[in-house]
Amino acid sequence: GAGVSQSPSNKVTEKGKDVELRCDPISGHTALYWYRQRLGQGLEFLIYFQGNSAPDKSGLPSDRFSAERTGESVSTLTIQRTQQEDSAVYLCASSQRAGALRQPQHFGDGTRLSIL
Amino acid sequence: AQKITQTQPGMFVQEKEAVTLDCTYDTSDQSYGLFWYKQPSSGEMIFLIYQGSYDEQNATEGRYSLNFQKARKSANLVISASQLGDSAMYFCAMRENTGNQFYFGTGTSLTVIP
Numbered sequence: 001g002a003g004v005s006q007s008p009s010n011k012v013t014e015k016g017k018d019v020e021l022r023c024d025p026i027s028g029h030t031a032l033y034w035y036r037q038r039l040g041q042g043l044e045f046l047i048y049f050q051g052n053s054a055p056d057k058s059g060l061p062s063d064r065f066s067a068e069r070t071g072e073s074v075s076t077l078t079i080q081r082t083q084q085e086d087s088a089v090y091l092c093a094s095s096q097r098a099g100a101l102r103q104p105q106h107f108g109d110g111t112r113l114s115i116l
Numbered sequence: 117a118q119k120i121t122q123t124q125p126g127m128f129v130q131e132k133e134a135v136t137l138d139c140t141y142d143t144s145d146q147s148y149g150l151f152w153y154k155q156p157s158s159g160e161m162i163f164l165i166y167q168g169s170y171d172e173q174n175a176t177e178g179r180y181s182l183n184f185q186k187a188r189k190s191a192n193l194v195i196s197a198s199q200l201g202d203s204a205m206y207f208c209a210m211r212e213n214t215g216n217q218f219y220f221g222t223g224t225s226l227t228v229i230p
Contacts, residue, residue: 035220042207042223043207043220045219070195093161093218101147101168101213105151107153112191
């Protein structure tokens with residue numbers, strides 16, 4: 001597609017439920033990032049994928065968070081046993097080549113997650 | 117230590133005036149890239165401008181320019197001739213040559229006053 005696509009755009013769920021967020025990067029972009037943005041805050045790095053290399057999971061806040069990516073395609077971010085503090089916008093970004101400094105990230109519109 | 121510091125939580129500017137949004141960074145890498153993004157109230161993140169650490173000239177993109185002062189580790193964004201549509205959050209970010217992450221600041225909320 002023309003841009004990074006995220007789904008769903010909004011998700012409301014009850015505390016304790018599992019949620020799965022999807023990101024479809026720009027075709028040909030080998031690097032994919034997930035961020036969390038709480039209301040009025042900056043971007044909090046969660047996880048990074050680069051091609052078939054092992055992902056950088058250093059930003060995941062707890063073992064309730066996990067993410068998968070198959071090759072250079074779609075990624076899913078899963079949050080298990082959701083808590084109210086998980087409420088945030090989850091942003092996905094992709095970039096063309098992680099090794100090229102000047103390659104910017106291209107962001108999706110985000111998934112707004114609300115935990116009741 | 118914070119990698120990216122944006123000290124102005126909120127800024128106001130009169131329409132058609134210029135405004136400078138501050139950004140300082142912290143890195144021990146010699147090679148790094150600096151980025152500015154705009155986030156309107158609709159939520160999307162829009163890439164504005166890039167400056168490489170070895171670039172000798174300050175970057176410019178239309179009404180956006182980057183005042184890069186390497187010795188001071190600052191990369192301020194200058195918006196000239198402000199427009200109402202410039203009202204948004206602005207984030208400064210850095211990517212180091214070593215490592216995979218983009219580091220973002222906490223953002224500056226810009227309001228353009230008619």
